[in-house]
Amino acid sequence: MSTFESRDHANEKHYVSTIVVVFGASGDLAHKKTFPALFQLFQAKLLPENFRIIGYARSLLERDVFVKKATSYIKAPADQVASFMEICEYMHGSYDNAEDFVKLRENIEAGEEKASSHKMERTSDNILKNRLRIYYMALPPSVFLPVSENVRKIVYNPEVENHLVVEKPFGFDQESSRVLNSQISKDWLEAEIFRTDHYLGKEMVKNIMALRFANTFYEAVWNKEHISNVQITFREPFGTEGRGGYFDQFGIIRDVMQNHLMQVLSILAMEQPASLNAEDVRDSKTAVLKCIPPIVLEETLLGQYTKSVDGTKPGYLDDDTVNKESNTPTFAEVAIHIDNDRWRGVPFIMKAAKAVDVAKVIVRIQFKDIEHSIIPKLARNELVIQISPEDKIYLKTIVKEPGLSSKLTLSDLNLSYSAVFDDSLIPEPYASLLLDVIGTDHSNFVRADELDEAWRIFTPILKRIENEKIVPLPYPYGSRGPEGESDFHIRFGHYKPR
Numbered sequence: 001m002s003t004f005e006s007r008d009h010a011n012e013k014h015y016v017s018t019i020v021v022v023f024g025a026s027g028d029l030a031h032k033k034t035f036p037a038l039f040q041l042f043q044a045k046l047l048p049e050n051f052r053i054i055g056y057a058r059s060l061l062e063r064d065v066f067v068k069k070a071t072s073y074i075k076a077p078a079d080q081v082a083s084f085m086e087i088c089e090y091m092h093g094s095y096d097n098a099e100d101f102v103k104l105r106e107n108i109e110a111g112e113e114k115a116s117s118h119k120m121e122r123t124s125d126n127i128l129k130n131r132l133r134i135y136y137m138a139l140p141p142s143v144f145l146p147v148s149e150n151v152r153k154i155v156y157n158p159e160v161e162n163h164l165v166v167e168k169p170f171g172f173d174q175e176s177s178r179v180l181n182s183q184i185s186k187d188w189l190e191a192e193i194f195r196t197d198h199y200l201g202k203e204m205v206k207n208i209m210a211l212r213f214a215n216t217f218y219e220a221v222w223n224k225e226h227i228s229n230v231q232i233t234f235r236e237p238f239g240t241e242g243r244g245g246y247f248d249q250f251g252i253i254r255d256v257m258q259n260h261l262m263q264v265l266s267i268l269a270m271e272q273p274a275s276l277n278a279e280d281v282r283d284s285k286t287a288v289l290k291c292i293p294p295i296v297l298e299e300t301l302l303g304q305y306t307k308s309v310d311g312t313k314p315g316y317l318d319d320d321t322v323n324k325e326s327n328t329p330t331f332a333e334v335a336i337h338i339d340n341d342r343w344r345g346v347p348f349i350m351k352a353a354k355a356v357d358v359a360k361v362i363v364r365i366q367f368k369d370i371e372h373s374i375i376p377k378l379a380r381n382e383l384v385i386q387i388s389p390e391d392k393i394y395l396k397t398i399v400k401e402p403g404l405s406s407k408l409t410l411s412d413l414n415l416s417y418s419a420v421f422d423d424s425l426i427p428e429p430y431a432s433l434l435l436d437v438i439g440t441d442h443s444n445f446v447r448a449d450e451l452d453e454a455w456r457i458f459t460p461i462l463k464r465i466e467n468e469k470i471v472p473l474p475y476p477y478g479s480r481g482p483e484g485e486s487d488f489h490i491r492f493g494h495y496k497p498r
């Protein structure tokens, strides 16, 4: 199935029954993202018929408590929420006790039987193949393996379609990610695994391929002859509040760069895939990652936030769950070089920052100066793709200021989604990704080899930071970042008009 068609064809398989088991249903991801995303698909009537959701976790939750949790982030009329909850149930069970998984299997099978008894296809030989089971691991990485092993041993049915959805983090470095992958692939086929990176479900990230390969003029200049540098920037105005324990182990490079921003980079920089087929797309993404040498410390700026200047916001080390001596970066800016004919000499400057001044995720493609222009240099053209908070694309363009003077000015050719489209149609990334899981479309999921390449690029710098106890530069909560932040991209060729 292909990227741009999947949306319209997701339900073509006509499953007799589809069951999603949300492991960790009592947790944060489940109630903030998974249930709301499933609700969005339900509301848009995009779920196949006979669709059931089983929330599974260890907590003993009464039905009303589960309903309250699962719907706490859903904003919709009460009757719609109530009909959605009719297809949801909760089972409590452990993650390591075989008997609990037997009960889960029996529950799934009973649901499948009931669904297929309603259908004429029951007489068809193909009936089992028309059942889909999705095992969604909304679980901390420490329990992911035992659960996936128990599912494979006890719940899995080779005669139905089984999809395993795995959340980040996929490992801690290249070595641990390889170990994790080899353990999973003992039990599961790559075609059954959906490694989620929710950035691949974001509208603007999905749009990059359309922008590049459906428009003559962009692709024509998408190379080192015309582009000076590319910046991929993630800025968040809050710190690790409540997540310090997790974050202190992982840090900003593993939390945001190695996955979300690297996915954006690979789509921006890849060659045109042979087709829209998921494997062709992932081949292209992997191929460009293979051309990237590991990031070096000399081309890196690291920071860690301290108390805000007015003292109202805590510093990173003030968090009780964070090691007081921690050198974990909450800010990182790195230069990435792609050694191929398209990009040699064009730095990709990647920045990820927590507890800074604004919320913004943005790609800024800065074009080269015009050689021998008759017009004095004012600024450079930039194509800006804003991923959040607002979906927009604009092209910084030099025009003559209106009036009798011949003064030039830099203005924007602006495609703001809220002005041009009904932006209420933009789905939550998780809804879009879940629809792909249902439609067996892997285009927007991370393949094992792609993941391995991303870890190869980041593992040496992570090891240096940890082994050499590199001290990140301090920056106050709410500022732009540590000293040197404003010059880093200039060092890599970014031109900023004074």
Ligand code: NDP
Residues within 6 Å of the ligand: 024, 025, 026, 027, 028, 029, 030, 032, 033, 057, 058, 059, 095, 137, 138, 139, 140, 141, 142, 143, 167, 168, 169
């Ligand atoms: P939680 O810490 O909320 O854990 C989910 C559930 O797992 C808990 O409700 C709990 O359920 C069970 N659990 C928690 N800790 C343990 C443990 N040590 N041993 C066994 N079971 C445990 O995690 P999240 O929901 O925040 O995240 C789940 C996954 O999704 C993680 O891999 C995370 O990195 C990823 N993720 C999360 C995001 C988010 O917004 N939260 C965003 C992107 C990815 P019970 O005790 O009832 O069994």
Ligand code: BG6
Residues within 6 Å of the ligand: 198, 236, 255, 256, 361, 388
């Ligand atoms: C998550 C990270 O994967 O992505 C968080 O763990 C980060 O630290 C989040 O805040 C950012 O996602 P979004 O969709 O809010 O840009």
